[in-house]
Amino acid sequence: MKYLSTRAKKNTTGISFSEATLRGLAKDGGLYVPESFPYFDHKLIPDSVLEKETLSKIAETVLAPWLIGDELEGQLKLLTKRAFTFPVPLTRLENELYLLELSHGPTLAFKDVGAKFLAECLDLCPTARGKTVLVATSGDTGGAVAAAFYEKPGLDVVILYPKGGVSERQELQLCTWGKNIRAFAVRGSFDDCQALVKQGFLDPNLQDHLLSANSINLARLLAQTLYYAKSSLTYLRHWGREPGFIIPTGNLGNALAALWAKKMGFPLRSVVLATNANQTLVNYFKTGLWQPQASISTLANAMDVGNPSNAERLFHLYPNFDELRRDVRAYSVTDEQISRTIERGYQQWGRAFCPHTAAALCVSEQLREKDWILVETAHPAKFVETLSPLIPTPIETPERLQAILSKKKQLTEIAPQLEELRSILKNSGSGA
Numbered sequence: 001m002k003y004l005s006t007r008a009k010k011n012t013t014g015i016s017f018s019e020a021t022l023r024g025l026a027k028d029g030g031l032y033v034p035e036s037f038p039y040f041d042h043k044l045i046p047d048s049v050l051e052k053e054t055l056s057k058i059a060e061t062v063l064a065p066w067l068i069g070d071e072l073e074g075q076l077k078l079l080t081k082r083a084f085t086f087p088v089p090l091t092r093l094e095n096e097l098y099l100l101e102l103s104h105g106p107t108l109a110f111k112d113v114g115a116k117f118l119a120e121c122l123d124l125c126p127t128a129r130g131k132t133v134l135v136a137t138s139g140d141t142g143g144a145v146a147a148a149f150y151e152k153p154g155l156d157v158v159i160l161y162p163k164g165g166v167s168e169r170q171e172l173q174l175c176t177w178g179k180n181i182r183a184f185a186v187r188g189s190f191d192d193c194q195a196l197v198k199q200g201f202l203d204p205n206l207q208d209h210l211l212s213a214n215s216i217n218l219a220r221l222l223a224q225t226l227y228y229a230k231s232s233l234t235y236l237r238h239w240g241r242e243p244g245f246i247i248p249t250g251n252l253g254n255a256l257a258a259l260w261a262k263k264m265g266f267p268l269r270s271v272v273l274a275t276n277a278n279q280t281l282v283n284y285f286k287t288g289l290w291q292p293q294a295s296i297s298t299l300a301n302a303m304d305v306g307n308p309s310n311a312e313r314l315f316h317l318y319p320n321f322d323e324l325r326r327d328v329r330a331y332s333v334t335d336e337q338i339s340r341t342i343e344r345g346y347q348q349w350g351r352a353f354c355p356h357t358a359a360a361l362c363v364s365e366q367l368r369e370k371d372w373i374l375v376e377t378a379h380p381a382k383f384v385e386t387l388s389p390l391i392p393t394p395i396e397t398p399e400r401l402q403a404i405l406s407k408k409k410q411l412t413e414i415a416p417q418l419e420e421l422r423s424i425l426k427n428s429g430s431g432a
């Protein structure tokens with residue numbers, strides 16, 4: 001299997017999975033996509049694969065064709081065993097409305113799935129040794145990457161986050177690690193952090209020493225297809241009908257993984273994007289015009305994205321706009337709707353929903369068909385500031401988060417300047 005940039009010219013030769021993962025962004029500025037999609041006859045996947053609570057078993061089947069001819073091909077079993085260690089339960093809310101719980105990983109967000117797989121891949125790639133993973137985060141990505149790479153020999157991590165722009169708990173998840181993980185509060189916005197990371201990757205003295213872990217990374221995306229494969233098949237075998245998925249959406253990585261799983265033949269009836277007040281996707285589905293906007297802050301802050309970075313992969317997958325609109329819809333919800341939905345969800349099921357998941361729940365109430373799976377992207381305990389005024393009982397804090405809350409933060413500030421980044425990277429194992 002070979003991978004090509006979304007901007008590749010005809011007859012370009014592709015590169016392997018590991019190479020695409022190590023590079024992150026293609027040299028021409030495009031995103032890596034497979035030369036062709038493997039197709040699965042899902043009837044041949046035995047029930048025993050679906051009964052396993054983690055993704056490790058289904059990963060062995062579904063990832064195999066993606067790694068053919070890759071240096072990691074022979075290590076697939078080891079890789080999946082190490083990467084997919086936590087459960088991804090599909091639970092029933094009521095009737096034909098289900099919740100896919102992606103909040104059981106080390107940092108309680110779906111980003112753990114992709115980050116852990118990426119870390120285990122790089123751990124097994126000799127060429128990644130001695131390099132530094134550089135990542136900008138507006139919240140969840142940095143924590144998931146830190147947890148996934150902690151104590152990985154020969155791999156350093158540098159995380160940049162906007163000073164004052166992440167929640168107290170998110171900051172603790174970034175700044176309490178030590179060893180090979182370092183986080184820096186950038187005096188600026190998330191956009192400034194991203195711009196700085198971009199400058200780093202363009203700098204000829206730095207780029208060869210850096211690895212990227214952001215949401216366009218191929219390994220993260222592939223790992224995320226697995227829970228759609230597993231849950232759609234589980235649903236079909238139980239109900240005899242294909243489920244649709246409602247996905248809290250920002251950079252479009254999670255939703256794109258769902259569409260890749262559909263393309264591979266898994267039974268996803270349709271995909272609904274639940275977005276917040278950031279309207280770029282909703283406008284696109286209305287008008288067919290792609291017009292990125294500056295991002296707006298909302299309660300569902302991990303979805304505060306005005307220029308979704310995986311859009312190029314979406315256009316590549318669906319060159320025909322009408323076909324895209326047959327499979328995918330987009331809805332936007334306000335902060336007010338998110339708050340009301342959190343209250344209603346608690347009254348109805350005694351269950352707390354994180355603001356992102358609440359956006360999906362709110363959208364489900366506007367849809368006429370049945371058979372929906374809502375994707376829970378984070379655990380509510382990560383967002384106590386938002387939730388506690390809305391629900392009557394305290395939210396239980398899972399042990400993993402509790403352990404972090406008692407640790408001491410190591411805070412370091414930097415200005416959003418390449419000089420500062422250079423000097424940080426000098427002190428890392430990469431010696432860049």
Ligand SMILES: *Cc1c(COP(=O)(O)O)cnc(C)c1O
Binds near residue numbers: 249250254303
């Ligand atoms: C990252 C994130 C999202 C958005 O996912 P994308 O892949 O960027 O669309 C939604 N909810 C939570 C909790 C997140 O951390």
